[in-house]
Amino acid sequence: MTEIWETALSRLRFAFQPIVLASTGQAYGYEALLRGWKEAGFYNIESVFDSAFLDNALVEFDRRLRVKAIADFSAWAPAGTKLFYNLDNRIFAYLDRAEVDEASEGFDLPASRTILEISERHELDGSISFEQAISRCRARGYRIAIDDFGSGYAGLKLLRISEPDIVKIDRHFVAGSGSDPRKAAFLEKIVGMAHLMGVPVVAEGVEIESELGVCVEAGCDMIQGFLIARPQVGQEGFGASFPSVSKSRAEARRLRSRGSSVPSSRVKPVEPVLGSSGFLQVLGRFRKDVGLDILPVVNPSYEPVGVYLERDFRQYVYSPFGIALLEHLESGKGSSSFLRKAPMIAYDASLARALEVFNADPASGSVILTRDSRYAGLLPAAELLSTLAERELSEARDQNPLTRLPGNLRIAEVIADASAETSRGRAFAYFDFDDFKPFNDRYGFRLGDRVIQLFADILRSTFSRPSSFVGHVGGDDFFSFGYASSLEEALAPVTEAADRFRREAASFYSAKDRERGWILGTNRDGEEKRMPLIGVSAALVFALEGSSLDPEALSDLFAGLKKEAKLSIGRVAYRMIEASAKALFDASIAVGTPVEP
Numbered sequence: 001m002t003e004i005w006e007t008a009l010s011r012l013r014f015a016f017q018p019i020v021l022a023s024t025g026q027a028y029g030y031e032a033l034l035r036g037w038k039e040a041g042f043y044n045i046e047s048v049f050d051s052a053f054l055d056n057a058l059v060e061f062d063r064r065l066r067v068k069a070i071a072d073f074s075a076w077a078p079a080g081t082k083l084f085y086n087l088d089n090r091i092f093a094y095l096d097r098a099e100v101d102e103a104s105e106g107f108d109l110p111a112s113r114t115i116l117e118i119s120e121r122h123e124l125d126g127s128i129s130f131e132q133a134i135s136r137c138r139a140r141g142y143r144i145a146i147d148d149f150g151s152g153y154a155g156l157k158l159l160r161i162s163e164p165d166i167v168k169i170d171r172h173f174v175a176g177s178g179s180d181p182r183k184a185a186f187l188e189k190i191v192g193m194a195h196l197m198g199v200p201v202v203a204e205g206v207e208i209e210s211e212l213g214v215c216v217e218a219g220c221d222m223i224q225g226f227l228i229a230r231p232q233v234g235q236e237g238f239g240a241s242f243p244s245v246s247k248s249r250a251e252a253r254r255l256r257s258r259g260s261s262v263p264s265s266r267v268k269p270v271e272p273v274l275g276s277s278g279f280l281q282v283l284g285r286f287r288k289d290v291g292l293d294i295l296p297v298v299n300p301s302y303e304p305v306g307v308y309l310e311r312d313f314r315q316y317v318y319s320p321f322g323i324a325l326l327e328h329l330e331s332g333k334g335s336s337s338f339l340r341k342a343p344m345i346a347y348d349a350s351l352a353r354a355l356e357v358f359n360a361d362p363a364s365g366s367v368i369l370t371r372d373s374r375y376a377g378l379l380p381a382a383e384l385l386s387t388l389a390e391r392e393l394s395e396a397r398d399q400n401p402l403t404r405l406p407g408n409l410r411i412a413e414v415i416a417d418a419s420a421e422t423s424r425g426r427a428f429a430y431f432d433f434d435d436f437k438p439f440n441d442r443y444g445f446r447l448g449d450r451v452i453q454l455f456a457d458i459l460r461s462t463f464s465r466p467s468s469f470v471g472h473v474g475g476d477d478f479f480s481f482g483y484a485s486s487l488e489e490a491l492a493p494v495t496e497a498a499d500r501f502r503r504e505a506a507s508f509y510s511a512k513d514r515e516r517g518w519i520l521g522t523n524r525d526g527e528e529k530r531m532p533l534i535g536v537s538a539a540l541v542f543a544l545e546g547s548s549l550d551p552e553a554l555s556d557l558f559a560g561l562k563k564e565a566k567l568s569i570g571r572v573a574y575r576m577i578e579a580s581a582k583a584l585f586d587a588s589i590a591v592g593t594p595v596e597p
Contacts, residue, residue: 001064005057008048011040014069015231018242019084019202019224022216023346023372025245029082029115031224032069033231046121049088059091072233074109080301083109086147087116092133111141112300115166119147134162143299148204149190159197163341165305167194169220171205178210179489181464188218195219196357198306198341200373210485212245213424217467219349221373262347262354266387267369267377272296275305275339279313282338286310294366294378297339302374306339307364313338344368347376354384402449403456405472411479412551414469419549424483426549427490430539430558431455431497433476434566438521438531439508447508451534452476455501462497487576490542495572498536505534537565540574547577 001009016030034045042048052058066085073083116137134144145166146159159167169190177183187203194201203215206225215223228242270289273282275297285295293310342364343357349369358367358381367379398407418426433455440448452475459470459480468482480497484490506514513519513533521531539561543549557575564573 001057001060005052005061008040009064012036013233014072015233016073017224017231018229019222020228020242020245021372022220022223022245025242027078027081028222028373029084030073031084032073053090058088062088062091070109082113082115084115084117084145087118089118089121112143115143115145117145117147118162164199166202167199168202168204174203174205174211174215177214178208184214184218184465187214191219192356195345196343196361198304198344198368213467213483214465217465219346219353262351262379263387266383267379270296270378272298272375275299282308283313286313294380296368296375296378298375304344304368304370304375307342307366308338309340309365340364342366342368344370347371351387354379358384400472403453403472405456405470407472411471411473414481415551415554418481419551419554422546422548425485425490425545426543427482427484428541428554429480429494430562431478432537432562434535434537434571435532436476436534438519439534441521442519443508451505451508454504455536458497458500462493484542487542490540491574494538494540498538498572502535509533535571537562537571539565540572542574543577549577
C-alpha cells in the first residue's frame with residue numbers, strides 16, 4: 001500500500017459494542033466499529049472505504065483492518081464471545097481461502113467465533129456471485145450475518161441467497177417502536193420470517209427502555225444499542241452481563257398465559273450431531289434410535305444450524321449402491337447437501353408463534369427450540385399440533401362467543417401475573433358503555449351486538465403491542481392491560497379507544513339522530529327523556545415501577561373509578577399507585593366533550 005494508506009491505518013482504531021442475549025443479558029459477541037476516521041482525514045466511515053476502492057487499495061486495506069480488529073479483540077475478548085466484523089462487499093471477488101485464513105493467523109480466535117457482516121450497500125464484482133463469495137468464507141468456518149436488514153431494496157433476496165447464520169434488523173424498525181404499534185407489528189413479522197428460516201435475530205440501535213421491551217416481546221434473540229452499552233476501545237467498563245435485558249424477557253414471559261407456552265413434557269430432548277459429522281455417523285444415529293426421524297444439527301458452539309430427515313436417507317439405505325453413493329456425495333458437497341433449515345424459536349416462546357413458524361415450513365417436520373441461542377430440544381409436528389389443540393379447547397371454554405376475546409379466567413391470570421410484577425409501570429383499564437340500553441331499545445339487539453363487536457375491534461387495534469392484552473368481561477364491559485413508563489403513556493391508548501368508539505359508534509344511528517345528538521329513551525326509573533348517543537367510560541389504574549398491587553384491591557378500585565368516570569366530563573377516571581409510599585392519587589381527565597341533550 002502507499003504511504004497515504006499506511007498513515008491512515010496508523011490513525012484508525014476499533015471500538016467494540018456488545019451484542020447480548022435477550023434471554024439472559026450475557027454478552028454473545030462484540031461488533032468492531034471503526035473509529036479515528038476524522039483524524040485520518042475522512043468525512044465519515046463510508047468515505048474511508050470508498051476512497052480505498054477508488055485508489056485500488058481496498059483489498060489490502062481491508063485485510064489489514066481485519067488483522068487489526070482481530071488482534072484488538074483477541075487481547076481482551078471474554079471466552080467464547082464472537083467478533084462481528086463488517087466486510088465490504090466489493091472485496092468478495094478477491095477473497096480467496098488463503099487470504100481469509102491469513103487474517104486470523106497468530107491469534108487465539110477460531111474462525112467459528114468470527115461473524116462477517118454483509119449488506120446490500122455495494123454491488124458485487126460481476127465476476128463472482130454472493131453464493132460463491134459466502135461459500136468461500138463458510139469453507140473456512142466463518143459465519144455470516146446480514147447487516148442493516150430492511151434498509152435497502154434487495155433485503156429479501158439477500159436473505160434468501162445468503163442463508164445467513166444471523167440477521168441484524170436495521171435501526172429504522174426499532175426506533176420509536178415503543179410508541180408506534182405499526183412498527184412493533186412490522187418488527188415482529190421480520191423476526192418471525194427469520195425464525196421460520198431457522199435464523200436468530202439481532203435488534204440494532206436499541207436506545208430506550210420501550211424499544212427494548214418491544215424487541216424482546218417480538219422475539220429478538222439478541223440486543224445491541226446505546227441502552228446496553230456505547231462502543232468503546234478495549235474492554236474497560238464492559239460487564240459480563242446486562243441485567244436490564246433479561247429483566248424485560250422475564251416480564252414478557254410473565255405476561256403470557258400460564259398454559260400458552262410450549263410444555264416441557266412435549267419437547268423431545270434429541271441429542272444433536274455436529275454439522276461436520278459424516279453420513280455414516282448420521283446413518284448410525286438413525287439406526288440406533290428406533291423411531292427417530294428428525295436429527296438436529298449444531299455447530300461447535302451448540303447453536304442449531306438445521307436438521308437431517310430420515311426420509312432423505314431412506315432411498316440410499318435400501319439401494320444396493322446406496323452407501324457408495326452417499327460417500328461420493330460426501331466427498332463432493334459434504335454432508336450439508338442433506339441439511340435442511342428448520343424453523344427456530346426460543347424455548348419460552350408462545351404456542352401461537354411456534355405454530356406460525358411451523359406452518360411456514362411444514363416440510364421440516366418440527367420446530368427447533370433454543371435457550372440462550374443454543375439448541376435446547378425438538379418440538380415435533382405431532383406434539384405441537386396436539387398441544388395446540390388442547391390449549392385451544394381450554395381457551396374456547398373461556399372465550400366470549402360474540403367478540404372472540406378472552407374471558408374472565410384469562411383476565412384473572414393476567415391481573416394476577418401483572419400485579420406481582422414491579423419492575424415496570426403497569427396500566428389496567430376497565431371499560432363500560434354509556435347509554436347503551438336506550439340504543440338497544442330503539443335499534444334492536446342485532447345492532448347492539450355489532451356495536452359491541454366494533455368496540456372489541458377498536459381495542460384489538462389500539463392495544464396491538466405483543467405485551468398488551470384485551471379481554472371481554474361480559475355484556476358491554478371490557479378490560480385491557482399494557483406496560484407503560486408514565487401516566488401519559490398509560491392514558492394514551494385508553495383515551496384513543498374511547499374517542500374512536502364515540503366517533504364510530506355514531507354511524508349506527510339514523511342521520512336525524514346523529515344530527516341532533518340524542519334519542520328519546522327510557523331511563524332506569526322508567527321515565528322517557530332525551531338520552532345521549534353511545535359512549536364509553538373508562539377506569540384506569542396505573543401502578544408505577546416498584547409498586548405492588550393486590551388483585552382483590554384492583555376490583556374495589558375499578559368499582560369506585562367507574563362511578564367517577566361516568567360523572568366526569570371526559571368519562572375517564574384514574575388512580576395512580578406511587579412506588580415509594582404506595583399512596584393513591586385521584587384525578588380524572590377529559591376525553592372529548594359529550595354532547596348534551
